[in-house]
Amino acid sequence: MTHELRTLVEQVKAVSHPLRLRVLALLHGGELCVCQVAEVLQVPQSSVSEALRELRRAGFLQERKEGRWVFVSVVPTKQQPPLLKGLLAELAGLPEVGQDRVRAQQVKGLALPIASACLKDPLEASHV
Secondary structure, three states: OOHHHHHHHHHHHHOOOHHHHHHHHHHHOOOEEHHHHHHHHOOOHHHHHHHHHHHHHOOOEEEEEEOOEEEEEEOOHHHOOHHHHHHHHHHOOOHHHHHHHHHHHHHHOOOOHHHHHHOOOOOOOOOO
16 A cells, blocks of 8 residues: 555544544634633543544644643644545534534633633543
8 A cells, every 4th residue: 555545544534533523623713722622522531632633643633732731723724635625615514513613612702711621620631
């Protein structure tokens, strides 16, 4: 199997789960902290961390650290593989994506968005 085919297989595997597709669509709307992603999608942080790991491995996401927080976003448009560009366009019109983006604005609008989302249960707040 060529490197190109192997890469494509990994990319397709990475987006073969509804949670990972929702995460991609959510982060296409802008950078979020890992715990904000969990809060918006109402799933355990461990599930989000696993989804992010797969999406990063496929080359779809980038991250940056700020203190103890890990922020994730979709790679810049110039770096996006064709598969990712097509998926993001398809995902944009799904009702779940619209609902997730509304919830993201609510979570980001909290007075202390990261602390509010991430420090609910300090024992649970493990970051990627």
